Amino acid sequence: MQQHSRKLVTIITEAVIEKELIATLEKLGVSGYTIADARGKGHRGVRNTGWEHGANIRVEVVCEDSLARTVADCLKERYYENYAMILFVTDVDVLRPEKFTRERGTTP
Amino acid sequence: MQQHSRKLVTIITEAVIEKELIATLEKLGVSGYTIADARGKGHRGVRNTGWEHGANIRVEVVCEDSLARTVADCLKERYYENYAMILFVTDVDVLRPEKFTRERGTTP
Amino acid sequence: MQQHSRKLVTIITEAVIEKELIATLEKLGVSGYTIADARGKGHRGVRNTGWEHGANIRVEVVCEDSLARTVADCLKERYYENYAMILFVTDVDVLRPEKFTRERGTTP
Amino acid sequence: MTALDPVILFFLVGAAAGLARSDLRIPSAIYDFLSIYLLLAIGLKGGVELAQYSLVALLPKMVAVVLLGVVLAATAYPILRRAGRFKRADAASIAAHYGSVSVGTYAVALAYLGSQKVEFESYMTLFLVLLEMPAIIVGVVLARGVTAQTQWGRLLHEVFAGKAIVCLLGGLVIGWIAGGDGLTSINEFFFDLFRGMLALFLLEMGLLCAAQMSALRRYGLFLIVFGVLMPLFAAVLGCGLGHLLGLSPGGTALLAVLAASASYIAAPAAMRISVPEANPSLSLAASLGVTFPFNVTLGIPLYLEMAKWIHRQT
Amino acid sequence: MTALDPVILFFLVGAAAGLARSDLRIPSAIYDFLSIYLLLAIGLKGGVELAQYSLVALLPKMVAVVLLGVVLAATAYPILRRAGRFKRADAASIAAHYGSVSVGTYAVALAYLGSQKVEFESYMTLFLVLLEMPAIIVGVVLARGVTAQTQWGRLLHEVFAGKAIVCLLGGLVIGWIAGGDGLTSINEFFFDLFRGMLALFLLEMGLLCAAQMSALRRYGLFLIVFGVLMPLFAAVLGCGLGHLLGLSPGGTALLAVLAASASYIAAPAAMRISVPEANPSLSLAASLGVTFPFNVTLGIPLYLEMAKWIHRQT
Amino acid sequence: MTALDPVILFFLVGAAAGLARSDLRIPSAIYDFLSIYLLLAIGLKGGVELAQYSLVALLPKMVAVVLLGVVLAATAYPILRRAGRFKRADAASIAAHYGSVSVGTYAVALAYLGSQKVEFESYMTLFLVLLEMPAIIVGVVLARGVTAQTQWGRLLHEVFAGKAIVCLLGGLVIGWIAGGDGLTSINEFFFDLFRGMLALFLLEMGLLCAAQMSALRRYGLFLIVFGVLMPLFAAVLGCGLGHLLGLSPGGTALLAVLAASASYIAAPAAMRISVPEANPSLSLAASLGVTFPFNVTLGIPLYLEMAKWIHRQT
């Protein structure tokens, strides 16, 4: 198996901003994303009610190192101050690097 | 804490092939797996409808390096062409390595 | 993006002990945690029934290396023998290290 | 006494369970189902009888109601700023919640009027729809001013395409087209089960309400006082306007309920996105933790008395 | 006009909400619940009356119906290949969808016949079960040929042990054993609520249907034309066969509906696994995006007219 | 014959589907909803009639019932240790399951008595609540002894604040306060739909039961024998006590059912946390895989006969 290293950006934040967050990610040119529902606790307190306002989502994006930085910086600057959000980046190996390269014609 | 390094194989694919995928993984001899429901977007478009045909699953397998390669290659060859699927591999440390070694009597 | 490295501790275990596990983690002084529902299979058999007794949870904790060790050791010693549980640790980069440092006034 | 109305008892049981840190949970899928059901049922019931009226004739009333929403938000804001010493964004967000409406409270009021055999104008549901929006816009303006920076398009879509308005309007249209006879085939489901579904919904509301207590403790007395006095003041306004518009005592009471109720669905979502710097737990603690329980237990019967009283005056 | 049947209005509201990109969602747990409910209720109703018939006497009819499913898939395939220029796998997969049946469409037809007070043979539900399977097998054969490579065992299990058939058969058996009196205790739940549940189900179907529009735009006109003409052609076949089998007008109409309806549950799942190289969005766009809405709004009343007309001929 | 009671047929269909490895699943949200509904409905029904009784007068009976729970667990334990050769923890855990009660079984019994037109004392529901707890405590004591180490506080909270007791008690209180007339508005929902909801619940129970088969095969014959003989023995005790307490035949039968039923909700959760070293699949295999199906199919009618017989003796 010939592998190529990419970055996995994991974002955990409020479910209520899902639509907007996705829009932001696509503007940044991610080739895809995966979302799962989650609950949890952090500096903004416990978030585990069944309904949207208390719920979290867990968003994963596999992309190139450079895009990972862009995403991290952009989200930090846009959301950290006002929303419950954490973000962490992991090194991953992928089989089909071409699947995870920035979409053409998108602003960095 | 004495740690041992293993591989974490994460697969994101169509919910409809869950049963078959699990069968494949067990044939390959994984000692276990974890599944969560997910939604997302990739080259095969948005997959976020409530019902099975549009839904994704997120499968995790912790195993030895060699098995990780086998799994990755096997899935790539079997599913990549026809199914919405991505796969990435991460280095992880585990406490009980014996839990994550290939099941005996299974074909590599 | 200036990054800082932390540890991501991922725990997969029985949904029935969620409350107790969280209490333990907070006693150890984690700054937060994220939980998602999951199903799966391991040495204690298949765990995928809809209802609590057969269900799993997937708990993530981002923290400093030292705390990660403490958490791992504590959980191993407390739960491994009697509960379906696995735990693995990954290296992650975070943007706001201060968010992931041990809560003050908590016993290590 | 409504306190004896079983649906209210479900709310109290839910709240008690929540305070006892019970592991009782209504799955979110069920909560969504219940609210969709209530919205549709309310819409359907309203739509059936709406057929009797011409929207044109209703127009003046509708405008008046929209203004009511604006006025409520606009009066709440300075109070929150001055008396409450809230940051601009927080004051604006809370004001938006209280200018908007709570469907759960309205549903309880419908059940109460029903059990009290009080008649009311069927187009009240239309007012429910109309009151959802304006206060939210006022809130955003109060927080931001009328900057180009605000994505008004998105905000409007957020609310108009939101679950609440889509289900209410959808129900209204269906009921309006199908008419009473057309709906007989779905009567059992949408009307006979209404109170049972409402009971379960209130059980969950009780749990959600109890979950606000810690936040309430943190933010202290003012929110509690505001959460009780604001609806009373709003109810008076609502009664006055209802009387002015020549509504029946029942209709007047419902308008008072709409005025007194605070949103916990449309407004929170819209505010979180359009005024992110506002602390959402403040507004939820007030509307869910104080105003909702106050309205469903004491408020509604009180507002009905007010409405009856004001009608006796003339 | 069915367009006025409220359950259809729910479908239209759902579709409108979807096109308006509303955030209205029926949680998947509720969608599953609703389809299980509908399948069981249809099965129960069928089973109760099935008791009157001897399966042996029905056997010839049953065989004929199975053949109908085969014929439908077999005729759709060449059309899709030639006129539609579809790849072999895609043509086979779509053909399988149209040879199989849609329970949602059948449920709407039942509701329509009910409101039209049209009688029909109770064993129609049995035909619904019988039609689920054959076209799927034909589809796989068309795509693969009869290779050993296909895991027929798995395919059969996939469909027979699938939710749809288990619930329908389960309901049939229960209704058959318990009989009408035996079921009185669960009448309220399974029969009185049927249309209400169907209404909610159709609301979700509307949302799912709207979600197909982008795919439709991509795959262009042919799918739309096919999605309208194929059911019409199938309905004619169904009417003919129904008449031939001596069914009542109502029964004939239902057989036409079964023929005209396209699967969106059993077939997609089976095809995705047995013919993975077929593009699933093609078949779903046609069956969910075109044929389902066409059938529930215009098709069903039309097929009933056809059935009545054909009976007047003799 | 209950075997013909449709709700039981749903259980059998579910079990069959499970054994056929069908992909039929009742979403967990729906399962939670159904159990909450059943618990509330049972509580409500009990509460309405409880109003007639003075709790003081019932006190002796209540004490006796609590003792029954203790005795059942205490007798099961040595049998499991000696005859079953189970580890201490496992024996204690299983004993706790059989000393406690199953609401699903109780619901089926209510339905059965209803269809058999057999009267019973309304306070039976109170006994259901009372029997939930004691055996669990006994189980923990048997496994641990009375060590300080056990977190009794947490255990008590775990059970008392658990879904089961909160909903049952909540229902009782609401029904007791509101009374029969007060509940008319929610009758359709909580009483008319009861058997339909129970039917769906039993469908899922069938699936869960089938899922225990592999475990049963592993743990072998003893569990099966125990899972049938223990309820029979418990039922005899229950009948005896019922008769002793001067209950009607119906009430006696229900007490026998409570005694014979094995918990699969409260006990598993409590044991998993307080006696973690006990293997949970052992107790679930017995209570879900053997005792539940035995009780709902053969047990309940048998216990009713026992109860009638014992009353004829005097």
Ligand SMILES: Nc1ncnc2c1ncn2[C@@H]1O[C@H](COP(=O)(O)O)[C@@H](O)[C@H]1O
């Ligand atoms: N240390 C942590 N480890 C894992 N997840 C966390 C951590 N801190 C916060 N989270 C998650 O991120 C969400 C938002 O965090 P915060 O902004 O700190 O409230 C929380 O609700 C948790 O789900």
Ligand SMILES: Nc1ncnc2c1ncn2[C@@H]1O[C@H](COP(=O)(O)O)[C@@H](O)[C@H]1O
């Ligand atoms: N770059 C990405 N990052 C994270 N998840 C992705 C990415 N690309 C695809 N996925 C997930 O993998 C699924 C299948 O991908 P695809 O085969 O590209 O359609 C999608 O539905 C997403 O959930």
Ligand SMILES: Nc1ncnc2c1ncn2[C@@H]1O[C@H](COP(=O)(O)O)[C@@H](O)[C@H]1O
């Ligand atoms: N090798 C593995 N890879 C991924 N997840 C696993 C693995 N082994 C166990 N698990 C998960 O951990 C849970 C408990 O594991 P166990 O204690 O081995 O039964 C299982 O139900 C799975 O969800």
Ligand code: NA
């Ligand atoms: Na208001």
Ligand code: NA
């Ligand atoms: Na067809």
Ligand code: NA
């Ligand atoms: Na018992």
